[in-house]
Amino acid sequence: MIAIVKYNAGNIRSVENALQRLGQDCLITDIPEQILRADKVIFPGVGEAGSAMAHLRERGLDQLICTLAQPVLGICLGLQLLCRHSEESNTPCLGIFDAQVRRFPPLDKVPHVGWDNFSHCSGPLFMGVHPSEDVYYVHSYYADLCPHTVAVCDYILPFSAALQRDNFFGVQFHPEKSADTGEKILQNFLAL
């Protein structure tokens, strides 16, 4: 069973839909026991960092997420909340990935919306994925490059398209909205 962490971040349904298309059962939940028991955990989200972290703290989900030992995948805001700190509302985050989250400088269109490829990608999530393949992004904040960076996208500047530390994975793009390439990445996560 895959647990999708339920919190005040929009469009969690799309992750559920994507897993169902792949024939994978899942459960959207904020109950600690169900999250702890799951084979894998997906931490999705679009929204604002400050209010999302506050919501997680109120429910004790911040500490719970950090203790998880099974594979965990943060998507978009989920990736950013797994970093050290976000400039968005000056928010201390969970600190799994040693990266700072910053707002894109206004040197091109912001938000970064649309399909973009990788300048580099590696690791188990990207098995069978060529860096020239495009995935769908929509974000105004990005995670710095850091030792946990496993995929890089270059828009305005090079940023972490994906991060990995032990059992924790994060992707800035939306695999659930990234057509066949996104399905391949989700399948790689499910196969861990």
Next chain:
Amino acid sequence: MLKKRIIPCLDIRDGRTVKGVQFINLRDAGDAVELARAYAQQGADELVFLDITATVEQRSALIHLVEKVAAAIHIPFTVGGGINSVADASALIQAGADKVSINSAALKNPPLIRELANTFGSQCIVLAIDARRETDGWRVYVHGGRTPTSRSALDWAKEAEQLGAGEILLTSMNHDGAKTGFALDLIREIAAAVQIPVIASGGAGQLVHFEEIFTHTQASAALAAGIFHFGEISIPEVKQFLKNRQIPVR
């Protein structure tokens, strides 16, 4: 490199596509879900659904349709038409829409843009502008292009950006359906004036029109309806044409 997006637009009434569509291998051309799936398979980068109905009963048909589309396709999609409140937008987003597009209600009540952006995030909020060229410039129209406003398209676009809109879907009423190409001057002016992405709409009729919009303006995406529905031009054809001209597409 960020790719230029090609976006088919589907008009919806009572949960079904309105215009007859001539699409290969479709059992029921009016079935919006099947059409959405076909476009996604062809390489459409996003889809836009425009609901042209008003009654409550038809509204629930739209919500049901959004749920079915969200389950069927693996690319992002926007739903617009008749969104007057956070509650209207919330129902569509809960049903699985990635973005909502607002138009008349935002002109009547501009703070609605901020309210929606604060609730769902700017990335969810597409401001649709219908503009008509008049002697003193491009004027904004509402109610499906029936009612003129006092606003210029440029001023309204800039204000909407300040209020938190995440993208602008900009349609030239003069060019819509004419198939003579996009309104390059309008799109150029507004795409250069705002920092958020602009989706160009109205006028696509030939492959070269897609090249023009991406080489002569800073448009991030191009939207079209009729030419795709009637099979005059296919999405793979547009992509290949642009690729051959070194315009980045997926």
